[in-house]
Amino acid sequence: MDYIVELSKIIKGALAGDQKSVSAYTELLSVKLEESGENRAAKSLKALLKHTSPSKTFSPNSLNRPVPVEKDNRFSLADKTDPSGSVVFMADRDDKLIDSFIRYINNKEKLASAEVPINPTLLLYGLPGTGKSKLAANIAQRLELPLVTARADALISSYLGSTSKNIRSLLEYAKEEPCVLFLDEFDAIAKARDDKNEIGELKRVVVSLLQNIDNLEDTILVAATNHEHLLDPAIGRRFHYKIHMKLPDVSVREKIIKYLLRNFPLDEYEYQTLSQVSKGMSGAEIEIIIHDYLREIVIHDRTIDLLELLKRFVKSLNSKITFNNENKSEEIKLLRDMNSDFFTGKVISQIWGISPSYVSKILKGIKND
Structure with missing residues (x-):
């Protein structure tokens, strides 16, 4: 049957409530009809497109289809959330790579019209706390889709063959529902098949996973792992976009700190001080320290004490530093080892509340040692 591919895509999109997909394949069908000399039919389709106003693919209350559950224990295979308010x-x-990814998805109609395959897949890898989950939510928010x-824990089953069935069930759900599917801890189901420590069942899971990813077509898939070296080599070919999530540099740390303290404004020097002292921290670690501190000062009706907050960052970076006066010389040495450019004599004197001359004496003693 002529045009069966286009018609099936239009029907599939209509059933899923994906108007963008319906419009794209209707436009493609009109072009093919025109090329075949069926001008009247092509003209009718174009008229329909012209008078159909675009609508969002998602509103928080528009998706009522339940997420599939694990067959044996009836655990939900995923959590569906509204990602509104997500900031990264x-x-x-x-940032530029994510912008490119978003543009790629938003122009899927043009790609479909040109018969260019669509494969909106993104792999995030890197250290814990670097914002992989937050970024997945932010992408869903920008696309106005649920996450x-x-x-x-629900996908991986102890029953033979159940894990593959669970993966297939979840990915089939994502194909039918406009959403951003986020597979966190991706290495748990996508380990390299040459790993001698893994049993045959888990290797079959990887094969099933690869096959199901290949069948996703235009489903938006984001996967994340802290252990990219464990992933099967074939995984890389399934993800067109990849981002190594690294620890934030000083400029990104300053943006994070300013956002977290947006209701407790400081001056630029104070922001810069906190962003410098937090060197080596992940965004999640910075967030934990600041939120813990803010909870305390709000409950006790206090204002922000920069030195107190500074000390909390230092203690988190090195548990041996307690700001105990009895171990002053030893702890000052640890501070200098941490970041000699930042912890100058002036900064150290402010932290400990001692004179610059006394700090200078201590530092000279350290140097002479």
Whole structure:
């Protein structure tokens, strides 16, 4: 049957409530009809497109289809959430890559019309706390779609063959529902098949996963892992976009701190001080310290004490530093080892509340040692 591919895509999109997909394939069908000399039919389709106003693919209350559950224990295979309010801060190079990914998805109609395959897949890898989950939510928010986050504890079953069935069930759900499917802890189901420690069943899971990803077509898939070296080599070919999520540099740390303290404004020097002292921290670690501190000062009706907050960052970076006066010389040495450019004699004197001359004496003693 002529045009069966286009018609099936239009029907599939209509059933899923994806108007963008319906419009794209209707436009493609009109072009093919015109090329075949069926001008009247082509003209009718174009008229329909012209008078159909675009609508959003998602509103928080528009998706009522339940997420599939694990067959044996009836655990939900994923959590579906509204990602509104998600904020992330990234290096410029990564921001540009995400912008490119978003443009790619938003122009899927043009790609479909040109018969260019659509494969909106993104792999995030890097250290814990670098914002992989936040970025997945931010992408869903920008695309005005719900975030469907897979639950690894429910996907992976002790019953033979059930894990593959769970993965297939969840990915089939994502194909039918407009969403961003987020597979966190991706290495749990995508380990390299040459790993001698893994049993045959888990290797079959990887094969099933690869096959199901290949069948996703235009489903938006974001996967994340802290252990990219464990992933099967074939995984890389399934993800067209990849981002190495690194620890934030000083400029990104300053943006994170300013956002977290947006209701407790400081001056630029104070922001810069906190962003410098937090060197080596992940965004999640910075968030935990600031939120813990803010809870305390709000409950006790206090204002922000920069030195107190500074000390909390230092203690988090090095548990041996307690700001105990009895170990002053030893702790000052540890501070200098941490970041000699930042912890100058002036800064150290302010932290400990001692005179610059006394600090200078201590530092000279350290140097002479």
